[in-house]
Amino acid sequence: MxxxxxxxxxxxxxxxxxxxxxxxxxxxxxxxxxxxxxxxxxxxxxxxxxxxxxxxxxxxxxxxxxxxxxxxxxxxxxxDKYIVVKSPIIGTFYRKPAPDKPNFVEVGSDINTGDTVCVIEAMKLFNEIESEVSGKIVKVLVDDSSPVEFDQPLFLVDPS
Structure with a gap:
């Protein structure tokens, strides 16, 4: 390096x-x-x-x-101007709380610190992932129901 x-x-x-x-x-x-x-x-x-x-x-x-x-x-x-929301755990990424419910966030959604942006299932437990930043969702980087790794980027957020 x-x-x-x-x-x-x-x-x-x-x-x-x-x-x-x-x-x-x-x-x-x-x-x-x-x-x-x-x-x-x-x-x-x-x-x-x-x-x-x-x-x-x-x-x-x-x-x-x-x-x-x-x-x-x-x-x-x-x-570079965007903040990356990353996965805090290993598991399966879900954009909605249940199959019949709407997505937590969409591209263009305004979020605040503490808002739930997704759920990650790990060992049969569903963990709500909260945003640590406020801004607007610019890009969703992971497909729904996909496996994610620790520290994997999930969303790009425009803080302005």
Whole structure:
């Protein structure tokens, strides 16, 4: 991970409103803490081995799409103004509380902090996922009834 990627990650975390993000890959550990107007970054990087980094480099990049979306530079700049609502747990994503009920939110819906945006089923328990930000839903990133992973982006929210 080079310095430009780290700087972009810091900017992304600051805009997302998260208070703390930890990213650990085979050769790098990064902790970014935000709050009270300051951003603290801790970076620990192990000395690279002779042959290992070339073979190990693709795996961490593929495993870290939640931290920084792999998209073209133009699309990335366009989406930088949006906040990502991510899955706090592993499970099955549902957009509505029951099959016969309407979706919690649609593209264009205004949401406030604490509003339920979806449900994630994990081990036969249905967990209501509440928004941590206020704004307007710009994009739904996951199909209904799809499996989701921890920290997977679910929605893009325009905070303005």
């Amino acid at each position: 080079d310095i430009k990627e780290i700087q972009n990650l810091i900017k992304f975390v600051a805009k997302s409103g998260a208070s703390e993000v930890k990213l650990e890959m085979e050769d790098v550990k990064i902790t970014i803490k935000t709050g009270t107007g300051k951003t603290e970054t801790t970076i620990v990087q192990a000395a690279p081995m002779a042959a290992m980094p070339q073979a190990a480099a693709p795996a961490p990049v593929a495993a870290a799409p939640a931290a920084e979306p792999a998209a073209p530079a133009v699309a990335s700049n366009e989406e």
